[in-house]
Structures are given as structure tokens and as C-alpha cells.
Amino acid sequence: MVAVTMKNEILKKYHEGKLAHAFLLETNDLERCYKDVLELVKEINCPFNYSNDCTEECNICTLIDNDNLPSLITINPDGQFIKRDQISELMNKFSTIPVFTKYNVYIINQAHRLNTESANALLKFLEEPEDNILGFYITNNKENVISTIRSRCQLFYNNYDEDVVNVNDEVLIDVKLYLNSIYKNNEDLLYNKTHMSGYYKERTEWEIFFNTMLYYLKDCYSGQRTDKIELVKEVSPDNIIKIILLVEKILKYIRSNGNIDLILDKFVIEMREYYE
Numbered sequence: 001m002v003a004v005t006m007k008n009e010i011l012k013k014y015h016e017g018k019l020a021h022a023f024l025l026e027t028n029d030l031e032r033c034y035k036d037v038l039e040l041v042k043e044i045n046c047p048f049n050y051s052n053d054c055t056e057e058c059n060i061c062t063l064i065d066n067d068n069l070p071s072l073i074t075i076n077p078d079g080q081f082i083k084r085d086q087i088s089e090l091m092n093k094f095s096t097i098p099v100f101t102k103y104n105v106y107i108i109n110q111a112h113r114l115n116t117e118s119a120n121a122l123l124k125f126l127e128e129p130e131d132n133i134l135g136f137y138i139t140n141n142k143e144n145v146i147s148t149i150r151s152r153c154q155l156f157y158n159n160y161d162e163d164v165v166n167v168n169d170e171v172l173i174d175v176k177l178y179l180n181s182i183y184k185n186n187e188d189l190l191y192n193k194t195h196m197s198g199y200y201k202e203r204t205e206w207e208i209f210f211n212t213m214l215y216y217l218k219d220c221y222s223g224q225r226t227d228k229i230e231l232v233k234e235v236s237p238d239n240i241i242k243i244i245l246l247v248e249k250i251l252k253y254i255r256s257n258g259n260i261d262l263i264l265d266k267f268v269i270e271m272r273e274y275y276e
């Protein structure tokens, strides 16, 4: 996993005493990346032998978990941008050396939302770095991070594996169109017959189609998508889980050489149970 590499790389540098002062982390999953950075901060600061988890009655790790450690500050966009005031407050707090930990650590979530003013305010940290301050800039597109920040950070790519290795956008469009078309449609079986039968020539293409559907539904369930179709907005989370299980079952039928037309009909008939 790339994420593990990022953490290990930074820890290695830490133990060698060659730690950079600021890191730009480009990721496909902002939330997971943020969690990994918190893990890293624990691993650096935990007074016990931290490895993957802290099992001790540990003040530091508990404070980090509760976002109460004074020497750790996370900045999130305030509306559209990260504002200058937020940065000024950060710099005030970090004008003294850390008391309980080795470093003062700041984490900028969505670093591409730093505007010119707030980025300029941060440059002091980056141009005259102090040994006891570490900065993590997390973004999903480093090209959108202001170049004065970008050029002063050590870059890491932090992509996470996804359930489907490559989600093909065209297939995803087909998936959404299909789910929209059969949702609460009394003629769902007819739709299968007229639109879906023979739509893909190869069995492997059907497998990709339902794998993409599986990926999309899981993503919707975990709340990460902004492109939710009516079905996933209206159906209860419990039923979304059941639909996910149904898709997994359908995938098994496809892999075991079942007749595609019959499988599609089975799918729409079972789907009906989950529309409230």
C-alpha cells in the first residue's frame, strides 16, 4: 500500500534526523490521508512503543484522538477558502515551543483552498523553518496548490487502492443510467429486453459493469460521492447494504457462466424489494 510507504518513508527520515519541515501529500482520499497523518503524529510523539496502535494509558494518543493536543492543529477550509485569520491564529499558537511533544504539528486539509493571502502568511513557516514545527499539506490535486507552497514542500503521493482498480467513467455512466432506468419502473423487465440484452458482447464486460456498480454503491453508502442518483438518495442505508450484497451475488452468477439475460432479469426483480 502506498499509504504505508508514505508513513514509513517519513518515519525513516525522522529516525535518521533528516526530516523535512513541510510535506505536500497528494491523495485520492483526503479523509484517509488525514487519518494516516494523525497516525504518523502519534507514532512520532507517543512515549510508548507505538506501532499501529497505542495500547497504553497514553495521554498523548488520547489527546490526539480527541483533537485536544495543544501542539497539533488541523486547519480546514472555512467555506470556500482557508482564510488568513485561521493562519494567523495558528502562527500565534505556535510561537512558543511545544511543551508535551517534540514538535508543533499543523495539518492543512485541502491545501488547494489556501488563497494568496493565507498562503503568503504561511510562507514564514516554510521559508524560515524552525526545527520544532512540522507541516502537512493534504490535497487531491497538487497542481491547484499555490506554487510558492508547493515548491517548498516535500511531495508524497498517497493513493489508496480502490475496490475496482480502474473505474472507467463511461461504464460508470452506463451503470447510473441503468439504475435510474429500472428504479421504480414497472417495465423494468421490458427495459432489460429492449436496452440491455446484448449491450455488452463479452461476459467480462458485464463483470466490469457490475463491479463498477458495486464500487459506486459502496462509495455512495460511505457518503463520499457527490454524484448520487435518486435511487441511492431515497433508499435507506440498510437497503443499500442489501443491494450491495445482491450485486455481489449477481457477480458470482456472471462468473459461473450463468445466462446474462436471465441474470439481468433476476437482478431487477430482486431490486424491486428494496424500493420503499
Ligand SMILES: [Zn+2]
Binding pocket: 046, 047, 048, 050, 054, 055, 056, 058, 059, 060, 061, 062
Ligand atoms: Zn500513545
